[in-house]
Amino acid sequence: MANIDYNYFISPHASRRRPALTRELTKRAYAVKDTISLAEGMPNEVTFPFEKMQILLKDGSSITLQGQQLHAALQYIPTQGYPPLVKTLKEFMQKVHQPPNWQDRELLVTNGSQDGISKTIELCIQEGDPVLVQDPLYAGAEIVLKPFKAELIPVEHDQHGMSAQQLMNVLEDRKAKYTEEGGGCKMPKLLYINPTGSNPAGTTMPAERRKEIYNICCKYNILILEDDAYCFMHFLDENPPSFLSLDTEGRVVRLDSLSKVLSSGLRMAWITGPKQIIANIELHIQSSCLHSSTLSQVITENLFQVWGHDKFMEHxxxxxxxxxxxxxxxxxxxxxxxxxxxxxxxxxxxxxxxxxxxxxxxxxxxxxxxxxxxxxxxxxxxxxxxxxxxxxxxxxxxxxxxxxxxxxxxxxxxxxxxxxxxxxxxxWNSSRDVIEQSFFGFFYGLELNQPFEQFGPKFWFQYLPRVDFEEWAAHNLTIFPNKAANSRHDAFDIDPSTG
CATH class of the missing domain: 3.90.1150.10 (Aspartate Aminotransferase, domain 1)
Known part of the structure; x- marks a missing residue:
């Protein structure tokens, strides 16, 4: 992998986080079983009211949680995730994506991919920072960026997703301004992208374009936040390569989710990326929710074991x-x-x-x-x-x-x-004078006799649905200005007392 300084991508407030000692002890409790521990701040499982949980699957198989496995499903776990599931997900990622330099990457379970988006963005940007986004943009990303007053730099898309040429043009223009202004115009360091079945456009980016965008990001030292929640829902004959599978330099943070294919309520997702980036996101989770739902993770792990890789791919x-x-x-x-x-x-x-x-x-x-x-x-x-x-x-x-x-x-x-x-x-365009004259008496009675243009179409249109347009077109519109105010109200089915 390239010699990337990840501190460049980590914001000052995120860099101040430190691991909680109690969380480290939870991690060690899963790794070491032959010690007498008086360190864990965990409730005793015998006090929980649950004896057994059974889930029947549509194919006739089932998942049963009882005894020690049920205890584990109801208990605290390491922030990274339920260890057996973390192991399974790592094996899955290597099979499906075959990312280069896997030994330099780490994986972290999150509470849905929205949680991963939020925590990755919070890790990388400060108030006012520029962020490259596809246009149109997933609304869930925009609401995360808004509190940071981020400068969103939209990159146009076509039927194949974000345009690589447009991305290059945007960055070249930005670099020219950055040079002219002596650094006053910041260069973006983060690209947010939905490459597969994008929300809302439904586009899936071809392999060649993914390579072009990846190379552009390498040239400009940009971290790629690959939000691929719909990667299992493409309609192509072959699976498109993920940005993670192309990542020879270590600049992709990938979000995967099972919300669309298993259950959105399980909130099962994970982040894969460079170890330093993932370690910092893990610290954020320690300070917010400790870890994602243990029960959801244990159910998911058991499903993987019951089905196996091939049955999951069939699903x-x-x-x-x-x-x-x-x-x-x-x-x-x-x-x-x-x-x-x-x-x-x-x-x-x-x-x-x-x-x-x-x-x-x-x-x-x-x-x-x-x-x-x-x-x-x-x-x-x-x-x-x-x-x-x-x-x-x-x-x-x-x-x-x-x-x-x-x-x-x-x-x-x-x-x-x-x-x-x-x-x-x-x-509206052909009858504005008539509208003005026809409504004038009514609005004058409401002391709304301001200039017509002050209201605009949105204001007037609240009354227009009550008009029979065919009848309007069939009659001479000029008769309305000559009618009395009450007649005008009748013509438009408006009660003067209520508006």
């Missing part, structure tokens, strides 16, 4: 086929109802379709107000933007849980909603 194959079929149903419904109204790329992994709405500059009110009234919910693209305050015409649709028949209905309703939005915008 992953089933997962991919299941979600691919749901993706296909969704895309078919979109082709029938949204063609001409929207644009999209067919997802190559994950649980989401990233939809661009044509003819609408901002979808927020359309979805959050009129969409909810219509009985459909989608996530506005704003949630996945580096700057969520800007206008966005993208929608994230999830096909993971909705019943197949409702997928068809949802896309039909979305098409209706978009057409209505187009009509609203047409109505």
């Amino acid at each position: 992953l194959s089933f997962i991919r086929k299941y979600y691919k079929a749901r993706r296909d149903l969704t895309i078919d419904a979109m082709e029938r109802h949204l063609k001409g109204l929207c644009e999209w790329n067919v997802p190559t992994g994950g649980m989401f379709v990233w939809i661009k709405v044509k003819g609408v500059s901002d979808v927020y009110d359309m979805l959050m107000s009129r969409g909810l009234k219509k009985g459909i919910t989608f996530v506005p693209g704003h949630a996945f933007m580096a700057d969520p305050t800007k206008a966005c015409n993208y929608i994230r649709a999830s096909y993971s849980k909705v019943p197949p028949k409702q997928i068809e209905k949802a896309m039909k309703l979305l098409a209706e909603l978009i057409r209505e939005e187009h009509l609203l915008l047409l109505f």
